[in-house]
Amino acid sequence: xxxxxxxxxxxxxxxxxxxxxxxxxxxxxxxxxxxxxxxxxxxxxxxxxxxxxxxxxxxxxxxxxxxxxxxxxxxxxxxxxxxxxxxxxxxxxxxxxxxxxxxxxxxxxxxxxxxxxxxxxxxxxxxxxxxxxxxxxxxxxxxxxxxxxxxxxxxxxxxxxxxxxxxxxxxxxxxxxxxxxxxxxxxxxxxxxxxxxxxxxxxxxxxxxxxxxxxxxxxxxxxxxxxxxxxxxxxxxxxxxxxxxxxxxxxxxxxxxxxxxxxxxxxxxxxxxxxxxxxxxxxxxxxxxxxxxxxxxxxxxxxxxxxxxxxxxxxxxxxxxxxxxxxxxxxxxxxxxxxxxxxxxxxxxxxxxxxxxxxxxxxxxxxxxxxxxxxxxxxxxxxxxxxxxxxxxxxxxxxxxxxxxxxxxxxxxxxxxxxxxxxxxxxxxxxxxxxxxxxxxxxxxxxxxxxxxxxxxxxxxxxxxxxxxxxxxxxxxxxxxxxxxxxxxxxxxxxxxxxxxxxxxxxxxxxxxxxxxxxxxxxxxxxxxxxxxxxxxxxxxxxxxxxxxxxxxxxxxxxxxxxxxxxxxxxxxxxxxxxxxxxxxxxxxxxxxxxxxxxxxxxxxxxxxxxxxxxxxxxxxxxxxxxxxxxxxxxxxxxxxxxxxxxxxxxxxxxxxxxxxxxxxxxxxxxxxxxxxxxxxxxxxxxxxxxxxxxxxxxxxxx
Amino acid sequence: xxxxxxxxxxxxxxxxxxxxxxxxxxxxxxxxxxxxxxxxxxxxxxxxxxxxxxxxxxxxxxxxxxxxxxxxxxxxxxxxxxxxxxxxxxxxxx
Numbered sequence: 032x033x034x035x036x037x038x039x040x041x042x043x044x045x046x047x048x049x050x051x052x053x054x055x056x057x058x059x060x061x062x063x064x065x066x067x068x069x070x071x072x073x074x075x076x077x078x079x080x081x082x083x084x085x086x087x088x089x090x091x092x093x094x095x096x097x098x099x100x101x102x103x104x105x106x107x108x109x110x111x112x113x114x115x116x117x118x119x120x121x122x123x124x125x126x127x128x129x130x131x132x133x134x135x136x137x138x139x140x141x142x143x144x145x146x147x148x149x150x151x152x153x154x155x156x157x158x159x160x161x162x163x164x165x166x167x168x169x170x171x172x173x174x175x176x177x178x179x180x181x182x183x184x185x186x187x188x189x190x191x192x193x194x195x196x197x198x199x200x201x202x203x204x205x206x207x208x209x210x211x212x213x214x215x216x217x218x219x220x221x222x223x224x225x226x227x228x229x230x231x232x233x234x235x236x237x238x239x240x241x242x243x244x245x246x247x248x249x250x251x252x253x254x255x256x257x258x259x260x261x262x263x264x265x266x267x268x269x270x271x272x273x274x275x276x277x278x279x280x281x282x283x284x285x286x287x288x289x290x291x292x293x294x295x296x297x298x299x300x301x302x303x304x305x306x307x308x309x310x311x312x313x314x315x316x317x318x319x320x321x322x323x324x325x326x327x328x329x330x331x332x333x334x335x336x337x338x339x340x341x342x343x344x345x346x347x348x349x350x351x352x353x354x355x356x357x358x359x360x361x362x363x364x365x366x367x368x369x370x371x372x373x374x375x376x377x378x379x380x381x382x383x384x385x386x387x388x389x390x391x392x393x394x395x396x397x398x399x400x401x402x403x404x405x406x407x408x409x410x411x412x413x414x415x416x417x418x419x420x421x422x423x424x425x426x427x428x429x430x431x432x433x434x435x436x437x438x439x440x441x442x443x444x445x446x447x448x449x450x451x452x453x454x455x456x457x458x459x460x461x462x463x464x465x466x467x468x469x470x471x472x473x474x475x476x477x478x479x480x481x482x483x484x485x486x487x488x489x490x491x492x493x494x495x496x497x498x499x500x501x502x503x504x505x506x507x508x509x510x511x512x513x514x515x516x517x518x519x520x521x522x523x524x525x526x527x528x529x530x531x532x533x534x535x536x537x538x539x540x541x542x543x544x545x546x547x548x549x550x551x552x553x554x555x556x557x558x559x560x561x562x563x564x565x566x567x568x569x570x571x572x573x574x575x576x577x578x579x580x581x582x583x584x585x586x587x588x589x590x591x592x593x594x595x596x597x598x599x600x601x602x603x604x605x606x607x608x609x610x611x612x613x614x615x616x617x618x619x620x621x622x623x624x625x626x627x628x629x630x631x632x633x634x635x636x637x638x639x640x641x642x643x644x645x646x647x648x649x650x651x652x653x654x655x656x657x658x659x660x661x662x663x664x665x666x667x668x669x670x671x672x673x674x675x676x677x678x679x680x681x682x683x684x685x686x687x688x689x690x691x692x693x694x695x696x697x698x699x700x701x702x703x704x705x706x707x708x709x710x711x712x713x714x715x716x717x718x719x720x721x722x723x724x725x726x727x728x729x730x731x732x733x734x
Numbered sequence: 735x736x737x738x739x740x741x742x743x744x745x746x747x748x749x750x751x752x753x754x755x756x757x758x759x760x761x762x763x764x765x766x767x768x769x770x771x772x773x774x775x776x777x778x779x780x781x782x783x784x785x786x787x788x789x790x791x792x793x794x795x796x797x798x799x800x801x802x803x804x805x806x807x808x809x810x811x812x813x814x815x816x817x818x819x820x821x822x823x824x825x826x827x828x
Binding site: 065066067068069070071072073074075077079081084085088089 | 748749752753754755757758781785788789793794795796797811812813814815
């Protein structure tokens with residue numbers, strides 16, 4: 032400050048001080064005239080003077096107003112919402128911090144938070160123009176602004192440049208003095224919505240898991256079903272779980288005794304938890320049939336209280352499979368046993384038959400004794416037939432399969448079947464076109480079909496219809512899935528159906544067992560179906576039987592399709608007149624009785640004979656005697672060298688030598704899966720004299 | 735002139751919600767309610783909003799009540815706490 036101006040200001044200050052004094056005295060005078068009740072004084076030129084008390088009041092109330100405003104702003108800013116205040120036209124008059132930063136973040140416009148702009152128009156623009164949602168929001172906001180609604184809320188989603196967000200909007204009316212408007216609060220509910228979505232996803236997955244589970248699930252408390260999944264309903268034959276859920280008790284779902292047991296389990300589970308958690312239980316289907324279930328049970332919290340949850344698996348199929356496996360194992364065991372017995376019998380029958388035939392020839396001048404020898408021979412033949420059926424069942428018979436037209440064979444059997452079956456039974460043979468071929472031993476197939484036809488005949492004493500249907504069948508994995516002994520693939524299917532008495536369910540499982548017969552004693556051997564079974568299995572096929580008591584029985588035979596071409600069939604017929612020869616034969620047979628018998632027979636045919644009881648001995652003879660034309664050997668000979676090995680050695684020594692095998696039991700080195708190796712000649716024991724003679728000639732005459 | 739048909743016209747000049755003005759409005763309202771046998775026409779003029787009306791009526795301070803009763807006109811200055819003055823004024827008239 033400089034000195035000059037100081038002197039100017041001092042005179043002004045004095046003047047002002049005087050005026051203030053005058054002003055104060057004037058105010059005091061006014062106050063005395065009008066009392067303390069005055070607020071303002073008005074000058075005719077429009078100037079307005081406020082009394083000191085009024086001024087103090089205004090200052091105070093301004094301060095309070097400011098404080099209110101600050102507090103209001105602080106409250107608005109602290110609310111977890113984007114808030115805008117609208118006037119009655121929907122223009123934004125005030126906003127809170129969150130709205131402001133939200134607008135900045137979303138680049139709405141500047142930092143003033145769109146104050147002055149119309150909120151409804153802005154919202155519609157931001158939401159991408161008019162849509163069901165924006166129109167609904169607009170209607171709602173206008174209703175609040177117009178006073179016809181107290182509150183409007185809605186949830187909506189919007190895509191920011193970086194993410195999708197969900198907001199819940201609440202619009203409520205406000206009244207400021209005479210001015211109307213509304214406050215709009217936007218709460219960010221993205222977290223909650225995402226959590227809800229996750230929860231929904233999780234819940235829907237769980238629901239699917241339960242609904243589509245292949246395990247039956249039931250939750251119950253005190254016997255009252257609380258939750259049942261569709262599979263459990265399905266297992267018990269109910270269309271939906273609703274019926275089960277409407278039950279007051281599970282009594283209807285289980286066999287009564289089983290229900291009792293489950294109640295005991297439940298009680299034990301409650302008291303000490305000692306009930307089993309894995310057990311079998313017999314359920315009862317909607318039609319009252321029993322069903323074996325495997326149950327896994329545990330205690331579960333259900334609506335805050337303990338309940339019992341059980342998961343059920345239907346064991347019906349598994350038990351069936353187990354039964355079938357057991358049955359198949361049993362048949363196999365019986366097969367091994369009978370196969371062994373049959374082999375020994377065949378050796379014995381060879382001797383009996385051979386000797387009987389020799390006797391019969393020798394006794395041609397003594398007819399009485401000759402007939403005894405013939406009876407012995409025919410009994411031995413009958414015995415051989417039986418042992419052959421046993422061998423067939425045990426799948427140890429030598430098969431000679433050829434690619435064949437099944438239809439042709441069956442058509443050729445027509446007359447045989449008509450002769451065999453009485454006239455009261457009509458025979459129908461049905462076949463589809465384009466039938467595949469199969470590699471089957473035709474003679475055995477004929478026997479098998481004849482056996483089935485005879486069974487059907489016995490099942491239809493009063494007549495009926497026997498149908499043989501031939502068709503192609505493709506068994507897929509789905510069908511094969513639960514069958515133990517079947518492979519998927521293409522098959523020729525032969526179905527033999529009768530309209531007879533049918534087979535009772537309790538016997539149907541045993542019909543393939545040898546010596547199992549429902550016929551009167553002496554009427555059947557019980558080997559017919561055993562032979563059919565063994566033959567089909569040995570041929571790589573399988574057999575199924577379907578029967579309804581009183582309706583009939585259907586046997587389905589499946590043989591694998593063969594892609595090989597058909598061969599011309601040379602039917603080989605045993606020459607009835609015995610043709611001998613002058614060649615030299617080496618007989619190898621360990622059974623002395625059999626060997627002596629064979630040697631005698633061969634000599635009677637005119638052949639020259641060497642004989643050996645073991646492989647090594649036979650080889651020695653082969654080396655010493657170059658004149659041997661044919662090696663006739665049993666397949667199984669002692670001394671560590673099988674007939675096959677012996678034959679191989681002989682062929683190396685003498686490549687031009689002929690070989691004929693014989694066996695009563697052909698599961699060995701020359702037989703692979705019971706089927707003769709091509710080119711190997713085999714004479715099955717027991718054989719008739721004529722068969723021996725003609726087979727020898729056939730082999731000797733080969734080039 | 736019939737008493738029953740008389741309508742008393744009150745014109746109260748105030749300055750917004752300043753304390754004496756607010757008190758005057760309250761006191762006038764109470765007075766009217768305390769004397770229900772009369773008919774009143776009350777007009778409150780806020781000079782902050784309508785200063786011209788005050789100047790036209792030669793009103794130079796607030797609160798100020800202008801009473802028109804028949805052809806007579808009376809003026810009362812202040813917050814009207816002393817209602818006896820107003821009563822006296824009106825009863826004098828009757």
